[in-house]
Structures are given as C-alpha cells and as structure tokens.
Amino acid sequence: MLNKLRPQFQRLINPLAGRISLHPNILTVIGLLVSLFAAYAFARGNLLGGGLLILLSGFFDVIDGAVARNNNTKSKFGGFLDSTCDRFADAFIIIGIIYGGFVNWFWGILALLAALSVSYIRARAEVEGIKCDVGIAERAERLFIILGGAFIGYFTNPQLVMTLAILLIVVLGYITVLQRIYHSWKELKNL
Template sequence: MTKHESPESPETQPDAAAQPGVSPSLDMLVDEHEEEVSENGRTVRRQGVYLLPNLFTTGALFAGFYAVIAAMRGEFEAAAIAIFFAAVFDGLDGRIARLTNTSSKFGAEYDSLADMVSFGVAPALVMFSWALGDLGKFGWSAAFIYVACAALRLARFNTRIDTADKNYFTGLASPAAAAIIASTVWVCHDLGWVGGGLPLEISVLVALLTSAVGILMIANFPYYSFKGVDFRGRVPFVVIILVVLTFGLVTLDPPLILLLAFLAYAVSGPVLQLRRWRQRRRGTD
C-alpha cells in the first residue's frame, strides 16, 4: 500500500448512516406516505400529502389545543373564541380540498382526528374548567358523556361517509355542538359568571346542556349539512343583503347571537324528524 492509497475504497467503506455519531437521513426517520388513488379509472399509488387543505386542518387542531391551554389558565373567553376559529378552519379545509381537487384518505383521517381534539376533547375540558369541576362526579360525568358521544359520532360518520345523504348529517355535527358549548361559556363569562361568581344552579344547568348536546350528536336526527350550497354560482342580489344584515346582527352581541343561532340549529334536527314521522303516518293512513 502506498501513502497515496486510502485504507478502504469507497466501495468497501461502511454506510454513513451506520457509523456511530452520524445522524441518519430524514427518510430513515419518517416514512414517506403512500396511498392508492383512482385516476382515469385506474388505481395508482401516490406519495406525499396535499399541503393546502392539511394546513387548514392543522390550524383547526392548533386552535382546539390552544382552547385547552387557555381554559387551564382561566382565560375562558379566549378559549371559546379559539373553538370558533377551529370551526372556521374545519369548514374551510374540506371545501378547499373539494374545490382544488386535493381530497385524500390521509386528509380525511387527519381531519377526523383533529375534529376529535377541537370539537370533542377541547369543549369538554373548557366546560369542565369553567363550571363542571365544582360539581364532583356529576360534573366530570357530563363532560365525559360529551367526549364519548363526539367520538361515537365521528366514528359513525366515517363509516357512513360513502353511503350517507350528502345534504343531511345524521346527528348534530361536532363543530356545531362545540359552538354551543363555546358560546355558552362566552355568554356567561360576559355576565361575570366565572369562578366564585358562578351560581350553582347555572353549573347544574350547563352540565345538563353539555350532556344533552352530546346525546344530540349520536341521535338519529337529520341536520341540514349546507354542502349543497354552491358558493361559485350566481345568487339573487337580496342574498348578499341578507348576508350583510346577518353580519350586522352578529356584531350587536356576538356570543349571544351565536348561542341562539346554534341552539336553533340543534333544535332543527328533532323538529325535522317529527315532520318526517308525521308525513310517514299520513302516508300509511
């Protein structure tokens, strides 16, 4: 061996990832995501995930997590607003995925898990930190009922996503349920019902409300999904006027108006189901 020769040729040198003290490459730490998609009637495998819709899903997840942190700090108004931000992000990710043709199985699963955090766990913990903690077992039982019903509702939705009527949800959607919880906390916070200033009767009432909203998520009541609304089509000019008036109405008292609006939506399911039952009875008579 001459002094110009290396002790080992490049072909015989050990791999850099196997050498001690050398960090492995990124693709060895995180596997690339692959999923099967249908293109022109053929099933092909594609790598990677779509960035744009998953950014909105991540935003919803972050807002839900922030709501929990804010509630732990006693910042209940910020926690309620964060849940509404999560609902906005959640509504955008699906529509953007459909508009840009970037829907995927990964996005659907990621969205469902983010929904469980933002609209299942977060509202229950915010409500528990604000009012239910002082009720003992009754309080945490009401919070658990809500969380469990949110999980059951999301699981049922995922299993029926290909066969369900696109115009209606079966059971109250979890973002709407979370909005009821968040707006309730927001309204009571504005009234000064926080901590020692919260009456026991209100705590019991919101515990019953939390459980009832949870039950509505798994009940077989139809709720209009608003998925049939065409945002790209033309509408009469009066529709824009109504939109402007709606925004003006909300600005008068945002928490109260939002609470009344989502409570009305929650009641619409049982009312619609009663109408269907009456129609069936008339058809059989």
C-alpha cells in the first residue's frame, strides 16, 4: 500500500540522489548495518533509539535505488543485494525486539515468518513469470508499524504497544501471504 506513494516520494528524493557519489550497493550495505544497530538498540531495551535507526535505515533503503537510477548504475545484482539485505534487516530488527523483551518469542517468530513468507512468495511468483506485488502489508507497512509501535511504546507501555504492533504484523502479514497465494494461483492458471 505505501509503495503506491513511491513515485511521489521519489520526486522528493531524486534531487538528493543525484548529488550522492557513493555506489548504490555501498548505500544498501550501510542501510543493513544501520538495521543491525536498530536491532541492537531494541535488544538493549531502547525503543526510541531503535525507532530512529529504523527511520535512518529506511532512508538508505530508498536512496540506494534512487542513486542507482540517477547515476545510471542500476544493475540486477544491485536489486538482488537490496532484496537480500532487506530480508536480513527484517530478521535482525524482529530478533532485537524479541531479545529486548518487548514481545513474546512466539509472536515474534510468527511475525518474522510472515515477513519472510511475503517476500518469498513474491520472489517465487516472479520466477514463474508473474508480477506479485499485491497485498496489504509489504515491507514498508511492516516497518511503519514497528516504527509507530516504538515511538508510541516509548511514551506509554512498551511491552503492550510493541506486542500489539507485532500482532498486527502477524495478522496483516498472513493476510498478505494469502492474497499473494491467491493472486499467483489466478495468474498461473492463465499461463
């Protein structure tokens, strides 16, 4: 859903992206490292720090692609690296939230499986030749939910708010999984 806003956001980012001379793959790896720091902040019980670092990581996740497009350095490997780093970043962040005691490990693992399944189904569908970017909870939505949970939880009840955020990711994640399976089934029937 938030990916529909990407073109408007890209117009804001493109002027900055044109001034960045770092290779986009380096920006991708920096974003992954920032996600590791976010996970560490969550693991240490620092919701505000974790949330702010997710924001910074999200910036790198958006700017790397814009730099690649603006500097004519877009590549298949860059897309592969970006997607791979996103999966690791998702895992690190959720594991940090679990380790920090903000959510029961069971719900955290279900959220992690939902996040990985949403991404896997899209990748697998694309191997079969179909576009599969449907669903109500892609990566941007999941990070937005965690970010909101971190900021609201910082000022209220951290465990309750983060548990609700993770439960929301679980529910929306598995709805997205079902949406993508159904979409893929319909599309593959027609091939």
